[in-house]
Amino acid sequence: MELLCPAGSLPALKTAIDNGADAVYIGLKDDTNARHFAGLNFNEKRLFEASDYVHRKGKKLHIAINTFAHPDNFSRWQNAVDMAANIGADALILADLAILDYAAEKYPDIERHVSVQASSTNIESIKFYHNNFKPHRIVLPRVLSIHQVKQLAQVSPIPLEVFAFGSLCIMAEGRCYLSSYLTGESPNTVGACSPAKFVRWEETERGLESRLNNVLIDCHKKGENAGYPTLCKGRYFVENTLYHPIEEPTSLNTIELLPDLFSANIASVKIEGRQRSPAYVEQVTRVWRQAIDRYLMNPHAYQAEKQWMDILGSVSEGSQTTLGAYHRKWQ
Amino acid sequence: MKYALGPILYYWPKIETEKFYHAAMQSEADIIYMGETVCTKRREMKVADWIALAKEVSNSGKQVILSTLALLEAASEINEMRQLVNNGEFLIEANDLAAINLAQEHRLPFVAGPAINCYNALTLKLLQKQGMIRWCMPVELSRDWLLNVLHQFESLKIQRQFEIEVFSYGYLPLAYSARCFTARSEDRPKDKCETCCIKYPTGREVFSQEQQKVFVLNGIQTQSGYCYNLGNNLKDMQGLVDIVRLSPQGIETLAMLQQFKANETGQVPIKIISKHDCNGYWNGIAGLELTK
Structure with a gap:
């Protein structure tokens, strides 16, 4: 199982890699990604440095180009894909059907991951992507219960990635205006x-x-x-x-579900938070690395440690965490 | 310009649903969408009931489209959708790519509903190839965005073979969640919701601490707090929009449809009220704004 960590800057990216991330995901410095915040993300020069650092350490770089392409500036999204391909991205995280199509045609050898923003929550939707763009991974929106994730994993022709920790989006991502x-x-x-x-x-x-x-x-x-x-x-x-009629300020934390995610054969656990500081990335990456390694060493004895929960709680929104939709009761 | 009644987004007792459609049969609507798009726990109307009602409405001369669920999570929901897609008679409105995949499997044409994420001509071209014959654009898009999409079609020399529909009246479907907000508002877990949304035929209103109506809760769907009303924007739709959609709030929506039709060229303006109605999205600004 891959531990996939967020980075909004080069220091955060290095921190993630140094603390045990198997892969890091980043975005470009424009509106082609879903964390388009001032002072965040990577220009072309930083992108080269990021790619160089990640690959020297033998890890992977995923680039999120996961907003929907504007009709009057479509080339910006195509250029983003070109730039990501040129600097040696290992995976492109895409949401727009036309951009998935473009990437599949032009760079068939670079992995295409269907972004959470594409809102693919069921087997027929996954088949749609499979039939049309042959993606390598589907990132599931935070709307399924753990039972539903397991069932989907059994029938999906494409490996699944899930959100494991971070700010909790209450709505089906990509379906919220x-x-x-x-x-x-x-x-x-x-x-x-x-x-x-x-x-x-x-x-x-x-x-x-x-x-x-x-x-x-x-x-x-x-x-x-x-x-x-x-x-x-x-x-x-x-x-x-x-x-709070919709949701309280709280973060998602699935560390106690790790055995379930392993048994469902989930390809990757994703940490949310490209907008967060390197200190956040460090703490969260370190805890999740420990948890995954602990599980692999002795799956039957695995238990979420109190210390992990405390650290994760302390960096959470509202200093509280939830299992979110993974737990039926939350729904 | 043709007029459509969108699917009823709320949960009404079967008798109310039938009453609405019997009245709609006599209305000036050209196209009628029907079916459950929000939650499969709403069982007042089962698939067979919708199809039977669709036949009845269709016999009155209206074009009937069966609308399908926007957020699918369970295998049982896919099975139900399969039945709808394979109804053998009526077109379907897809609100998730699952419906498009099923339609394509059976080589059936479909309408892409407002919950499908289409933001540019190349995405639309892909869906057109899959069988899309009509596009109801995402509610957050503006007239300018639509114009840009059409310019993109022209500049890429792509032939457009589908109709354009715009959600023009009603509380806007803005978001879908795993959580049921109506059940939450009654402090019930979703698994024991007892479909309490049936008590709220136009949803539950959410107000800010300054009494501004911000949202409407409709089960797992969150709607706009203000009522979208493009009744005074129909003139700018001429030659651009083929179909104007009104989302049923109750039988009175049929009267609103009449008002829309009467104001097609701007002759009989519709009364719209600030802090109650909105038209921001069409004008390229925040959805809740109202431009007169």
């Missing part, structure tokens, strides 16, 4: 959810208010943990009850 509804910009079109430029914090009589494009997402009382105002994690009213 909540962000563009409030701001005009969405992961699919711009490569960002609840973009930072629309965020405003304000201390008022009611408390610390967080807004997204002027819509009040939450209001935190003194002493309350105030997280980034991702719109699906806001506190709103349904009738007279104020709560």
